[in-house]
Amino acid sequence: MTIQKFIQSDVMLPRVKRNGVLVVYDPDLRYRELCQGMNANGLHVVDATESSIESREAALKLLGELGTSNSETTGLLIYVPAPAPVSDEDRQRDPFALYSVCGNIFPEGDGDEYLSLCLKAKPDHATEIRAVFEKDPNPAFAVIDAIGGGVGWPTLRALLGAESSRDILFGLLVPDNRQHMALQEQDAWVAEARDLFKATLGLTLKTRAKAWSKIADELWRFLLFSEFVFDLPETTPAALADVPHAEDSARPLVQDLCDRLRNDQRTRVTYIDRAEAIEKALDLPKLCVGITDLGKRDTFPFEERTFFARALEALKQEDVDKVRDIIRRHAGSVWTGKGESQAQWGLIQAALQLVEACDDFERQLPNHSRTQDDLIDFYLSGLREADRYQREFEQAVGDHLDVEGEMGVVIEQARVRYRRLAEKAQMVFTKQLEASGWPPTGRLANADVFDHLVAPRLQESGRRVAYLLIDALRYELGVALQQQLAEDEPVELHTAYAQLPSITLVGMASLLPGAGKHLSLVKKNDGFVPMLGETVVSNVSQRMEVLRKQFGDRFAEMKLNDFVRAKKALPDTVHLLVLRSVDIDSQLENNPETTLSLIHDTLKRIRVAVHKLKKAGFHDVIIVTDHGFFLNAQAEASDVCASRVDRPLLAFTLTEPDVRISRIRLFRAGHPD
Structure with missing residues (x-):
């Protein structure tokens, strides 16, 4: 395999597949032709060499296509002939920095240096490669390809079906079923394996056994412990000094093999099992208990705890940059x-x-x-x-x-x-x-929602409208719902403003026909009741009766959950269907610790209802809410919030825990116009 092909297939392409976007920074123009050659099979390459403005426009368009269903774009590689940004100031000046946040960058770290890549591609020719780089720090690809023209390890190549030494080592570590059977059927490969280990990793096998399992055990321990030692910023504990590990010249190959074993879904489980067993056998957690900085790689499971502890401490110290860096490095x-x-x-x-x-x-x-x-x-x-x-x-x-x-x-x-x-x-x-005052001048109020958005549609002959009353669907949840629904249908998001006092009793009444002109609060006993003209509308039955009297057989109502589960079709005479849900509000009041997970269920049921309504022939789905909520998770049972007597209007808002500006969500479900 040529060095160009290796960088394409083994370095850049896996990152594009894993992250969707890869930004290649190359001030020496070494990788330009290589990157251009990857423009195929849904992977689009944007070259910023000629025009930064045009390339930015092209990159933005392709990034949008990546998040679109049924798009032929499967990946985006952006080639930038400039150094990678290092500081926050550099990133602010770099027009392509946002793409690296969405995906990944190349080169990233010492492992992506040109020399390291060459050593990974040809691990059994490390001495020759280093000699070339000593004479020329930027040798041409052809020079690297010419190194090691002869073919070695013929038995291993034949048994494992591998060409490079790197692939042979990988096959010996995690052979597939065919390779495993071939290794067990004979042992002629063992002598070659010993020479290969010595030449590429500096490993001298101690075991005299010729069985693959014994050799693999020693190879795994040598490989993982070598990566651990390479990554350790300080001296290895004295108790581990006699454990064999590779020389520094083998670092690129060791890290590359470990990365490959961890990142490949086919080998990840094996890697986890091996690492846990080696950690236990070497008693690493106990022997490294005094080490606070274990480097950047988490070869063994106990290291993850130290990284987590560092992130936790950094967050306590409000060092958000350090926390962000730790999370980024350990995201995968x-x-x-x-x-x-x-x-x-x-x-x-x-x-x-x-x-x-x-x-x-x-x-x-x-x-x-x-x-x-x-x-x-x-x-x-x-x-x-x-x-x-x-x-x-x-x-x-x-x-x-x-x-x-x-x-x-x-x-x-x-x-x-x-x-x-x-x-x-x-x-x-x-x-x-x-x-x-309230509501804001010139903006839509909840009390006018029905008359402005529902009533005009019902005046059109044959038009069917679903009116979803979702208690406590605050604005940010409405935005989330809009984004989910927009994947399948056109959606409009409007804002409307809650009726004060912003409690369910009043808020749901404000969503009735004529509420803008006729809704009032009347004092009764120790409280208030909402009135629509002369009609009390303080509960669900009374509110639904208002709609039933106005629309007759054209009206029907039920709970959202009942509609989602219902198998019986609605009569064609129903032109206004009201679906009700109080799950979010009631659960927040009674079981706040479990409600948040149920919010997603409510949004899911709304999406299911929208699809059912479309199939049932409804032209519009209008989703509204009475109020939002403020999630006061830290409130204790004895906490109180007293109203201020000198501000009677604000007493409602100050004592109501779910005060939040309310909004309307409008969804047009495929109407012919």
Whole structure:
């Protein structure tokens, strides 16, 4: 295999397949022709050599196609004839830095240096390759290809069906069924294997056995321990000094083989089993207990715990850059995806995202606090993301059982940061509410939703409309739902504003016909009841009766869950179907610790209902909510929030825990126009 082919097939292509996007930085123009040759089979190559502007436009278009279903684009490689950005300032100036965030970059680390790549491609000719590089630090590909023209290890090549020494070693480590049978049927290959190990890795086999299993055991231990030693920033513990490991010249080959064993789904399980057994046999956790920095690679499972501890400590110290770097380096680790580790790393990442988002939005908030409209637009365009990150964080908290109590400080730190942001935004909001009133002038209110969006459609002959009343579907969830539905159908997202006081009793009544003109609150006994004209509309039956009286046989209603499970078709006479769901709101009030996982179920049921409605001949699906919610996960049972008597209008908002601007979600389900 030529060095160009090796870099294409064994280095760059796997990264594109794994990440979707690869940015190649090449100030020496060494890899340009090589990259251009990869433009095939759905992989598109954008060359920024000639025109940065045109290449940016092409890259952005292709990136969009990557996330589109049924797209022929399977990967994107961007060639940039410039050095890779190192600092944050460099990344800000680099127009292609965002693509490296979406995917990966080349070169990345010492293993991607030209010399290292050549050593990986031809591990049994390391001496000759190094001699070439001593004379010329940038030898042509043809010079490297000319090294080692003779063919060695003929028996192993024939038995394993492999050409390069690197592939032979891989076959000896994890032979497939055919290779395994061939190795067991004879032992003529053993002498060649001993010579191969010595020439490429510096390993002198101690075992005299000729069985593959014994040889493989020694090869595995030598390989994994060598990577561990290469990555260790300090001296190997004295108790491990006699354990054989490779010389530094074999570092590229050792790291490449280990990476390949971990990243290949066919060999990952074998790697995990071998690494766990070797760690136990060498007693590594005990012998390395005093080492705080084990490097960057996590060859053995016990190393993952030290990386996690470093990330945890960095987050406690608010060193977000260090946390981000640790998470990035270990995102694809074989150990972070196992059992409780996966939940712990997920919680660390969720906490980091929440803290970073809160810091960012807190800095921006003063610039969007001049008027009520400014604050609302800020929430709609960006601040809502803080709610999403907080919801995902609390979900991660619920998924993780903190038996050791080590996550407590981080959890509280993230909650305090979100609470501080929410409090600052709420203080701005309440001041503006006193000055400007509610709802905002010139914006759609919930009390006008039915008359503006539903009633006009029902006036068209034969038009069928589904009206989904989803309790507590706050705006960021509406955005998530819109994105999910948009994968199949056109979707419009509108904003409407909740009726005060923003409680279910009032909010659901505001979504009825004529609510904008006729809805009122009437004092009764110790509380208030909502009235639509002269009609009390304080419960579901009363609200549905209003619609039934107005639309007669054209109206039907049921719970969302019942409709999703129902097999019986609706009568063709039904032109207005109301589907109701209170799952999010009721669960948040009664079982907040389990509700977040149920939110996704509610969104899923809505998507299923939309598909069923389309098949049933409905032209429009309009999804609305009465209010949102503020998820106060840190509230204790005895906490209270007293209203201020000097501000009677605000008493409702201050004492209601789910105060949030409400929005409408509009979905057009394939109407002929």
